Amino acid sequence: MLLRLPKENSKQLGHIILYSTDTNLDALTIIEYYKSRFQIEFVFRDAKQHTGLTDCQSTNSKSIHTHLNASFTALNLIKLEDRITSGIETQKIISIASWKRLKFNQRYMKLLFCHLGLELKQQKILCAFNKFSNYGVISS
Numbered sequence: 001m002l003l004r005l006p007k008e009n010s011k012q013l014g015h016i017i018l019y020s021t022d023t024n025l026d027a028l029t030i031i032e033y034y035k036s037r038f039q040i041e042f043v044f045r046d047a048k049q050h051t052g053l054t055d056c057q058s059t060n061s062k063s064i065h066t067h068l069n070a071s072f073t074a075l076n077l078i079k080l081e082d083r084i085t086s087g088i089e090t091q092k093i094i095s096i097a098s099w100k101r102l103k104f105n106q107r108y109m110k111l112l113f114c115h116l117g118l119e120l121k122q123q124k125i126l127c128a129f130n131k132f133s134n135y136g137v138i139s140s
Contacts, residue, residue, distance in 0.1 A: 030106040043075065050096040053077050105133050 020030050047053035049075040056067035081093070081095045109129055110120075118125050 003035055009131045042098075046096045047071050047075050050100055101136045105135055105137075109133070 018030050018034055018035075025033075031100060044053070051071040052102055053068065053071040056064055058067065078096060078099045079094065082099065083089065086092075106129070109132060113120065113129070120126050120129055
């Protein structure tokens, strides 16, 4: 099946070729299947790259299941926090790498300020914390 779809922010048409071995499926069903498939692929990609999905070294099946569940839970919690902080209820694409960087920066600064005897309650410290939390983060 060859589809002609408009490119984003453009009046030109792009081409997409979708294949299916099931000849009884209509075009719209195939499109929905492909959309679902790629959403699942993005979840696995993010889990592999950012939450350690493939880093388990155990051979025990219960440990492997726990590791997989922890990895996907971490990914879901990041997406939930993004949804809560942005106030947007619809699905959107987020950068897991940016969220990892943000969380690392915040944790590192909290440890640093704690060792220096500084409190986040102070206005100057809080201002610096908020400013440098986003260091290296892709703004959306």
